[in-house]
Amino acid sequence: MISVLIADDQQLVRAGVRMLCESTADITVAGEAVNGAEALRLTERLQPDVVLMDLHMPGMDGIMATRQILRVRPATRVVVLTTFDDDDRLYPALSAGACGFLAKDVSPESVLDAIRRAVQGESPYSSSVLRRVVSRAATAWDTEDDRRREAPHFTDREREVLRLVAEGLSNTEIGERMHIGITTVKTHVSNLMTKTGSPNRVRLAVLAIQQGLTAR
Template sequence: MIRVLLVDDQRLVRAGLRMLCESAGDLLVVGEAAGGHEAVRLVEREVPDVVLMDLWMPGMDGITATERVLGLRPGTRVLVLTTFDDDEHLYRALAAGACGFLVKDAAPADLLDAVRRAAGGDSPFSPGVLRRLVGQAVRSHTTGPEPEPLPALTDREREVLALVGAGLSNGEIAERLHLGVTTVKTHVANLMTKTGSDNRVRLAVLAVRAGL
């Protein structure tokens, strides 16, 4: 069971997130916080696996709360869920230690998938955010050495890798290739193993730099 803490100053947002999480059999909401100070206290008491963290809150904001949470319990995974997807908030959140960044218009299934991926050590991002991260990473390496050739991949794995590089979620890849989401997850996991990529961002950067 994945223990989840909800942090958002809007009661209706927290209620909606609780209903969504409780609809999944493998997620347990262990608490709700309306601000950063309360979030830090609840993390210490409830020891959640994943914190769904809003950024814009009165008092202690989400970025400061992320830093405090991870200073207190480094093993906690903080997944940002916000209406702000601009680069300033994105990079500040990542610098504070957030493992992923989702915007609040994410599909319910994608949000649940992101919580599971965060708990499993992955770094989930909304497609648009992922594309910006990949673009920035590729631009920063344009004058560096040429990347090594890709390892031997099946035709299907190359298709999946190209779509990861385009910023598509597992659900979108499944729809595009007419596959089951579980099958796509298996392909992505195999790609990470074969390429030595420890998260989806690195995998996407590899795809773009390989010209897929």
């Protein structure tokens, strides 16, 4: 069972997310916090697997709370769920250690999927957010050495997996799109990371751009 802490100063949002989580068989709500300071206290006490973190809250905001939470409990995964997904909030939140970033206009299914992906070690992003993260990272990492480095050999299936990773699809979605099992997808992603020396899916997405597999 995945335990979730909801941190949001709006009671209606907390109630909606709680109802959503409790409609599943594998996710339970450990607690609710109305601000960052309370989120930190409850995380220390309840030790949730995932914190769904709003950023704009009174007192300690979500960015500071994320930083403090991961300092005292690194095993907890923080996924930002916020109304505002502009760069002024996105990059500080990721720098603070958030593993994912969702705008509140995503579907309920996307929120549940993000929780599950976070626990599995993935980084769930809204598609618009992922495009901005990858575009910025691609620019930062597009060095002369990168351009000169010979690309590893990919099988056709690996190239397709790489392209879908760049689109922001989860392992489950990639499996459905390619009609293969999730274990097979995980194997392909792991092989891609090993072949390319990529530490995460964002770096794989950047590589897909550099290889011309998707539009920047």
